[in-house]
Amino acid sequence: MRFDLLTLFPEMFEGYLGQSLLKRAIKRDLVEVMLHNIRDWAENKHKKVDDRPFGGGPGMVLKVEPVIECVEAVRGDGPRPGHLVMLTPQGRPLNQAVVEELAQRERILLLCGRYEGFDERIREILEPDEISIGDFVLNGGEVAAMVIIDSVIRLVPDVLGDEESSGDDSFSQPGRLLEFAQYTRPREYRGLEVPAVLLGGNHE
Numbered sequence: 001m002r003f004d005l006l007t008l009f010p011e012m013f014e015g016y017l018g019q020s021l022l023k024r025a026i027k028r029d030l031v032e033v034m035l036h037n038i039r040d041w042a043e044n045k046h047k048k049v050d051d052r053p054f055g056g057g058p059g060m061v062l063k064v065e066p067v068i069e070c071v072e073a074v075r076g077d078g079p080r081p082g083h084l085v086m087l088t089p090q091g092r093p094l095n096q097a098v099v100e101e102l103a104q105r106e107r108i109l110l111l112c113g114r115y116e117g118f119d120e121r122i123r124e125i126l127e128p129d130e131i132s133i134g135d136f137v138l139n140g141g142e143v144a145a146m147v148i149i150d151s152v153i154r155l156v157p158d159v160l161g162d163e164e165s166s167g168d169d170s171f172s173q174p175g176r177l178l179e180f181a182q183y184t185r186p187r188e189y190r191g192l193e194v195p196a197v198l199l200g201g202n203h204e
Contacts, residue, residue, distance in 0.1 A: 001105070001156050002032040003149055004074050004082060005142075006067075007112040008049060010035040012142045022149065025159045033149070036074050041066040050115050059116035067111070067122050074109060082107035084128040085148065087141030088117070091130030094148065098131065102148065103155035110148060112141030 005013060017026065017033055025031040039047040043065070050060035075081035083105045092098065102108060111128065123130075133144045153159050183194040 001030070001103075001153070002034065002078070002082070002107040004034045004036060004077075004107070004109040005112065005145055006036045006038055006070055006074060006109060007140075007142055007145070008038050008114050009112075009140070009142060010037050013146070016146055021159065022153060025153055025156065028158070030156055030159050031153050034074075034077075036070060038062075038066055038070045041070040041073065053116065057116075061116050062113060062118045062122070064119040064121045064125075067118065068125055071109065071111065071126055078107065080107055082109045084109045084111060084126060086111045086118070086123070086126070086128035086130045087113060087132070087144040087148075088130045089132050089135070089137075091132040094131050094133045094151075096151075099148075099151045100155060103152050108148075108152070110141070110145040112145055114140040 007013075013033075013035060017023065022031065022033075026033060039049055042049050042063075049063055049066045051063050053059075053061045071084065075084075083102070085102075085108060087110065131144075131148070133147050138144060183198060187194050187199070
């Protein structure tokens, strides 16, 4: 599976990509992550990608030209244009069903917003799949992109190693139930003991 991250701050992903499960998946060629700086498509000498909104109001808005041209160029880099996800508060809520849907894609482009949001023409031209990770405010879409990558790669074959691991996760069960409580050694700690039913050897 390939992820293309379209962002104004590609350096935010450097530490994330070099850690844990994702690092191993990249090393084993199970997952590919490409970073693209939207500023590279800004035509002005200062690489400015935002401007004041028409009609007034606080803050700045991402300009239409560099974002559109960045997405079009990245889509053209590869045999398939990929599935474009715009990370926005207006998007459909991310849940495990959406994660499972995204995991069926071979390539996902994650478009990270900043400032007060996107020029509306970006939505109208690109018609992206808009996704929100929750009803709260972030500084940008980079953290949300990490959330999507983290959840989706768990469903990529061979990433977890144990094929049953993702199927036993919370929200992956029929009815989207939470996983049951887990215990490990020691059997007793500060007066709290492991339930006796878990000590009898009967897995069911």
